[in-house]
Amino acid sequence: MITIHLNEQPLNIDENVNISQLLHQENYPQIGIAVAINQHIISKSNWDDQLLQDGDNILIIQATQGG
Template sequence: MNILVNDESHQFSQPLPLLALLDELALNTAGRALAVNQVIIPRDNWPAHWLADGDEILLFQAIAGG
């Protein structure tokens, strides 16, 4: 299974949930937002959102505006 994280390819032998991927890659998620295939995934859904082969993940700094 091939997943792109911020344009970097990562190979996994089996499907995994989003939060497990972030833990495995030891990515700092504090103050960050995340999109899978250009769709924002709310932080509360990260543990239950399963990834598929070819998914593209973008982890970026969340910015508040007003």
């Protein structure tokens, strides 16, 4: 197990988890969001390849409608 911070909350996850798996595990949609790891935006095309590391700070930003 490793510990990451997801939207400033500590979370224990298995090793070798990528962004797509984390989003599925935490019930986030795959569209309409942006993901940053340690303040670096990760392109959606890299979500399957980007493995999370112990201590990573993950920020998930979900688009909202309004006006």
